[in-house]
Amino acid sequence: MAIEPVTQVTGRGVFIPGADIDTDRIIPARFMKCVTFDGLGEFAFYDVRFNPDTGEKTDHPLNDERFKGASILLAGVNFGCGSSREHAPQSLKKYGFDGVIAESFAEIFFGNSTTLGMPCVVASAENIARLRADVEADPSVEITIDIENLKVFSSSGMEFNVEMPASAQEALVSGRWDPIQELLDNSSAIETTAEKLFYV
Amino acid sequence: MGKSLFQKVWEAHTVGSLADGRTQLFIGTHLIHEVTSPQAFGMLRDLGLKVKYPKRTFATVDHIVPTINQDAPQDPLASDMMEALQQNCDEFGVTYFDLKSGKQGIVHVVGPEQGITQPGTTIACGDSHTATHGAFGAIAFGIGTTQVRDVLATQTMALAPVKVRRIEVNGELQPGVYAKDVILHIIRQLGAKGGIGYAYEYAGDVFDRMSMEERMTVCNMSIEGGARCGYVNPDAKTLAYLKGRPYVDMNDFDATAERWLSFASDADAHYDDIVKIDAADIEPTVTWGISPDHGISISENIPDPAHAKSNEQKATIEEALSYMKLEAGMPIDGVKIDVAFIGSCTNGRLSDFREVAKYIKGHKVADGVQAIVVPGSQIVAHQGKGLDKIFSEAGFEWRGAGCSMCLAMNPDKLVGDQICASSSNRNFKGRQGSPTGRTVLMSPVMVAAAAIKGHVTDARKLFTIDSQAVAS
């Protein structure tokens, strides 16, 4: 199973305001009635993109024409908290996001995103605020998340360090973000462990 | 220096280190349900893989199953998902507690009930409330669908170890203060992201005295506190609960019991952090906002953004108040409700319904309030025979087993901006099915009191709760 390394992602950015954006917000549960993940993209942030009473588009940044095609999501603290649904990062990825820069991430969301090859990096509130200002002043600003060097650059001239646990970084840059092959390769070690366990 | 239960279980289940530095961890028990498993089985088929240890995966149906006319969902997507689960279980040889089995229910109720959940084991399930099983001294993780695939295919997954925080609650709880209040209080103190990077070990007199069901309520909401998992060390109560359950090997129970207890944290175990809470400080706690750490005691007022400690906090309070349509500084006691929901994997067990049933006799649900009571499993429903009458007489609807109004995937949903007094675990925007629906989390007895009064209220003023709430 050949998997492409993810060393850097580049694209235009969009800032999604709010702290503790939970996975119900990212993909409302009613859209999870599906037996495949295809087609989830169009439901990303659905209940904040459309007025629940009228069905009309809201002033959510993802409805703003200026940010159409943005592929780097900027967010605040504790992004992706709540349920373990992989539908959340799946819907963002299928919506067209290639990476997320936030002040912090909920762990399950973080892990699920890495496993899809969608890097999530942590930046300071100040840097995110400045990057947001740059992007909102000029939506054509290109942002690069350099996973190898844990840096973010922007065509507006910003450059700052970001954080990501070493294991996730390694998994992405070495093309092992989907661990299935490595897990399968250790089949005999798995069986040895199972034999030692009293209950298996 | 000794070891914590987390360390012991982690070491026993470590298969090896992966190239990225993570651990390949053996998952002893895998629980699946209809929502997060079909895609994983699809991935297995795409990759031409089999389930490595089919006997170690157990399935049930809970999220989308209706609570009325359970086997005939009106929603074709729901029936597709139920059928897909049946097919996948048949094809891959997985045990399925279906509606006909009499054992169906919320996956986190079914596991313990069947004795599948055991001390010293690792458990994974594509559902964040898997932490519930930690009540038995298991290390139990909620996982994503790709990891469900990994566990099906290899019975292992890639994980980085977390730190361990011991949360000690000592002293006496006041009457009318329940396990739910304890965990809402902890989350309020430590924050919804306070647990990021940690496993929570709940310890101290209060948890020692709790019944297994109460421990499950606490561990269940570890995730709302941001923790990766939460657990209570196994003890005599754990053994007594498990003894004789269908999946517990009774051949040499004493030896099994000894092995289980050996996983309990050593007295000199290392912890990365220790938090101490005085039980006497815990009041009946309810949420006023849109995050589980938006909790206040029933006698407090709703926070005022003017008194926020930071701009960030101010913005959060303003956002929550505007969504909840509540006014800053007003008492939470008295907030009108439209719906009352008692159920979910947090508070949908027999002891929850028994406790409520003790107080509602002679009372009636207020006009205009819809009150529903949803057992967590078919077995709970069966054992609750007789309780259903007490509830019906008081004006509560007694339904079939499932997740019901905890989330928006079955017909039980809020409508418009209805407010629900709920015994579930999440008060996120739109969680209960309407994009503008509002949730106020609280203990089941508090939900019952709210249903009867028609507004959020202090159950201790309506009912005479003189018993020690936590079983001794």
Ligand code: SF4
């Ligand atoms: S009851 Fe609610 S929290 Fe529990 S498993 Fe069902 S949907 Fe999830």
